[in-house]
Amino acid sequence: MSQSSISPRLTEALTVTSQAVNAELDRLLPQADGPENRVIEAMRYSSLDGGKRLRPFLVMQSASLFRVAESAAIRVACAIEMIHCYSLIHDDLPCMDNDDLRRGRPTCHRHFDESTALLAGDALQTRAFEVLANPATHPDPQVRCDLVSELAHASGGLGMVGGQTIDLQAHTLDLDVAGITRLQQMKTGRLFSFSCEAGAVLGKGHGELRLALRNYSHDLGLAFQIADDILDVEGDAEEVGKQVQKDADAGKATFVSLLGLDRARSQAAMLAEQACRHLDPFGEAADLMRDVARFVVQRRS
């Protein structure tokens, strides 16, 4: 597949969603004029105007499949982005990855300081759940509770944070492909799954359709991670917007170190195509989600 197969309609749709997410995040993040404003500024610094907004885009797209109001979906999109951004802030801290660069700018603790970054991550997580529980997200409180439960499960000790915990020990664990796959499904896959299934939760879509989204998200998340490992080896720090070659330097097993570049590349492409096929029940309505699957394995950043 060539770079040109990234569809112009996806580029445009990602831009539209990204702008809508920035505007809504700006409304949803708190404002303050006392000295507590320092942590609010840090929350805003690390979540506004950055990133591809892939997870929010998946929320918006899956919501459109179930004819969910955009005004509701955008709040869930922002909640998942807050969780994602909180995890990035904490991941970048000196005691974790000790990164200076994120999305092409100084990381939160470099721009502010470590304690402010720690608290900004904490408060972003809190705000995500507060947004989901608010009546503006959905008129049915049971749906809001489901969203809180599922996002918590996806991001907690048995989800994203559990995956990060395994990742911290990865250099001592001698993980094989199955082990790396489990790690990545926890660390990044669960949030992708939440994003893809959020539309079904909001639109009360069950059974086959929800399962189709879950299967799509599994393949998408894995393809995304393999592509990430490839970028870590091949990418240019300036283009990627963060440090590269970190995993190799840390002596960690990755999909690339275990499979080799060629097999990793073909595996990612295969997973992307498989992800697309899971969307068959939605017909053309899911075309942008198919574009996403092809995009994640071809991205340069």
Added chain:
Amino acid sequence: MSQSSISPRLTEALTVTSQAVNAELDRLLPQADGPENRVIEAMRYSSLDGGKRLRPFLVMQSASLFRVAESAAIRVACAIEMIHCYSLIHDDLPCMDNDDLRRGRPTCHRHFDESTALLAGDALQTRAFEVLANPATHPDPQVRCDLVSELAHASGGLGMVGGQTIDLQAHTLDLDVAGITRLQQMKTGRLFSFSCEAGAVLGKGHGELRLALRNYSHDLGLAFQIADDILDVEGDAEEVGKQVQKDADAGKATFVSLLGLDRARSQAAMLAEQACRHLDPFGEAADLMRDVARFVVQRRS
């Protein structure tokens, strides 16, 4: 007031609640057998078997005023304790207070390591919201959403974390009594208020009764904090279970530095009595909550 005025019935009731909270936390905290178990162990290390469980006790007591089932109240009690413990873990980190001792044991990052402690705090916060959103907490999903919203508001950037942010800058802010009061109301007061009002949320008690609990919690929280400042000056590290003299060493204004020891002591006692009077509408049913108010200003740890 002498040490002997701490009622034996409070000592006994605190012990009963503490045991119930430990047992329920043990059930509510996740279990795992993969390498992610390291973060689960850290969550358990920092939340089981420690502390006075004052916030859970207030939840249980306020719930009893509205005849809420104990099986529901204990889950809310555990959620607030998870938030409290997450904040302690993060507060103890080197980039924050850099404490080695908590509840008489090595702090989480000293017993494990910094990154595990960071993630354990993150996952405890997540789990708190997951517990609240679960149907077992209350049959009415609107009540569960209210609990999530209110706990998030109390602990987020405009609540506890906002207070911590001000506290980080306190040595440069030249705070007066009003400034310290606002800081402390955010940093510790909001969680006390949530605890005291949780019974009204669970029991759908509104109006005058809920306001009475809020007023009680305001005075209680402030009394608690003044007593904390006094302990920081007068306490013995071994008895208190954490480092003392920290605020004075850090050159921070405290109630003691601003008011002097004598006025701080009489102010705390006055607030405790005022807190008790707010409970008049509940009659004798609130006697243990009155005991709590008197206890917090007399405690030695």
